[in-house]
Amino acid sequence: MIAKWKSSYYFRLVLSYTVLALVLIGITGGYLLTNANRMVTSEVSKEARYGLLNVKDLVENNFLRFYEDAFFNKVLMTFNKDSNEEIKYLLEHKAEGNVSRIVRFITDLGLIKEMTAGLDGITVYMREGEYAMDHNRYYTSPDNSKDAAFIHTLDKAVPNHWFKRDKADSPDHQVMTYVFPLPYQSSPANAAGFLYLDISLEHLNTMVRNVLNVPQSHVYMFDENGQLILGGENAEAGEVAAVRREMARSLINKTGDDELSRFGSSIISVLPQNDSVNRWSYAIVKPMNSFLLSANKMKRQVWTACLMALLGGIIISFLMSRQFYLPLKKLLYSIRNLYNGPPPAAGNHEYAAIDHMLMFIDMSMLQMKDQVRTKQITGLITGQQTAAEFGHFPAMPLECRYAVVYMATAPGDSDMLTRMVSEQTGLAAELVSLSATEMALLLFIYDQQKDTFDIVVESLEAMRDFPGAVPFGAGIGTVVESVEAIHHSYQEAMQAYKYCYIRGKDAIIRFEEISSCRETLLLPQVGYDMLQNKVQTGNAAEAGQWMDEMTVTLKTELLSIETIELISLRIATVLSQVVIEQKLHELFPVFGFQEKIRKCTMDETMAMLKEQAVDIARHIQETRNDAHHEKIIQLKSYIAQHMADDLSLEKLAGKVNLSANYVSTLFGSISGESFTEYLNRIRLEQAAFLLVSDRESTVAETAASVGFRNSQYFCTRFKAKFGVTPLQYRGKGKLQESLAK
Secondary structure: OHHHHHHOHHHHHHHHHHHHHHHHHHHHHHHHHHHHHHHHHHHHHHHHHHHHHHHHHHHHHHHHHHHHHHHHHHHHHOOOOOOOOHHHHHHHOOOOOOHHHHHHHHHHHHHHHHHOOOEEEEEEEEOOOOEEEEOOOEEOOHHHOOOHHHHOOHHHOOOOOEEEEEOOOOOOOEEEEEEEEEOOOOOOOOOOEEEEEEEEHHHHHHHHHHHHOOOOOEEEEEOOOOOEEEOOOOOOOOHHHHHHHHHHHHHHOOOOOOOOEEEOOEEEEEEOHHHOOOOOEEEEEEEOHHHHHHHHHHHHHHHHHHHHHHHHHHHHHHHHHHHHHHHHHHHHHHHHHHOOOOOOOOOOOHHHHHHHHHHHHHHHHHHHHHHHHHHHHHHHHHOOOOHHHOOOOOOOOOOOEEEEEEEEEOOOOHHHHHHHHHHHOOOOEEEEEOOOOEEEEEEEEOOOOOOHHHHHHHHHHHHHHOOOOOOEEEEEOOOEOOHHHHHHHHHHHHHHHHOHHHHOOOOEEEHHHHHHHHOOOOOOOOOHHHHHHHHHOOOHHHHHHHHHHHHHHHHHOOOOHHHHHHHHHHHHHHHHHHHHHOOOOOOOOOOOHHHHHOOOOHHHHHHHHHHHHHHHHHHHHHHOOOHHHHHHHHHHHHHHHOOOOOOOHHHHHHHHOOOHHHHHHHHHHHHOOOHHHHHHHHHHHHHHHHHHHOOOOOHHHHHHHOOOOOHHHHHHHHHHHHOOOHHHHHHHHHHHHHHHO
């Protein structure tokens, strides 16, 4: 009976409400206890700071200021020319003949010392006479004084400033010293003498303790450099270090909160430098015994109130559980009568049966939703569906940003790649299959601060360490803000993946990395004529070197994939032209040549083109036996390099030491076209290339750069060859570049 009652939902409801009551009471009690601690801490902080302010005021504004003011008038007399003070006279005269004045002055200093409590000593050093006096003696040389070492450093001491120093003949062996340069307002380097006061640290410590009136408290004073001036005599081990740490924390944390540091059962409060005229820091270590008694009493009262509230919460839990349980039981019973699914396991109570039913329904709905969701996401990625077509069930979160990763692998490896993505990436994403070798990873980006792309790349790279990992390449699109723009990220990812042709079929490429490469469609000044000349002259080594240099250029320059493909096609066209001109098409077929150049990667494509160029050049080198053939090749090379010049048969004939008529005959027989036809053809072809690659130049400038002096004649010849005007040809090239992007 008891076991059955424990397994009932009524008992669980009671237990739930009881736990809720415990949580609420715990939160309330914790809040009250926290406030109690905060109040105690605030009071302690205020009291400690008030005490430190009193100490600072006593030390800086009363105690030390008293000694400064006591001797200020004497020092000020050194600045008054009409003053009759002994110190003024002695400052301007040597000791010889003035012993009586010196004795009177020493007696005066002794009286001041006896009448001033806490004054450890008064010393005057006259630089002109090189002698010193204190409240007891006259020293014919500063070296005779017990304080000689300090006297010799007076010109380096900071004037009109209190500082702590060691003094051997002092009872405490340490004093606070204040140096007056003489005469008044003179710099230490130019001073005629110095007067300095020594204050007993023990007397200062006694005054501070009398102000605080807390015997167990320890007060610390630090100068502007963090050196300890006062305190720490009877402190426990580690107390001074704790005080220094709290001072360092107070310099960093300038929020002015009431948080206090503790040392054992005591608290540490600090008054930082910015509250002191002398840039000194003050700290107090104060026992917490009295405050802890008040805090503990308040805590006991809070605990008593919490226990009483808990008892009332348990009673209310029983009453509320009964009110909720009876109507809910009837409702669940009605739902069970309507259920037609598989029966639940025997022995389970009615709630277990309802759970079984709801789980069955949920699984069926989830399967349907997953199918619809996958279809919707695929449509969104590929652009075949918009967010407006989702209906009542959104296919993905709408409160985030998105990015698409396009991935491709070999046929038969897609299942393994799916496992790698689902088990290794750890990203908030949805994976959909596009084909037997392609898939798309839709990323959901919630954190705008993190660099999402670095995380994605690291996750994809980590997949390569998966057991049984298959090779794959990936392109990553940019982040988009809306569901409607997901298709644009997908297009960018596909565009980025195309650059695996350059970097390798297993590369992972971001669209931002290739966006700058897509601004230029063609690479100017490639030098195809140079390659053509090297192949035509049979120079296989230089042709291979040209291909190697071009491969390096294509890898290092920021070029679009379209530009690289166009360059590869242009190189293949140059080689085909050489084959046709040399009548080598039986050995090197040109039909289907363009289909061969597109390999898996750019390296493979360029390697094939290099092999083809070297083979053609070697064949020409091995089979050439006509010396005139070399001269025609030499003339073609000269024409390619001086295309913009005025070229004539007579000028070219002089280059090869032949007559103009003979050169014209050789040109027609070897090249298959006359000199004029050849010159016009290559000029127009070069002009067509420049019109697309150099859009900044005008048509007239382009015509002049290839040797046409009359732009109207150039336009007529250009349209006759290409069927369109130069401007129409340039617009067509711009349209092709836009479509490629």
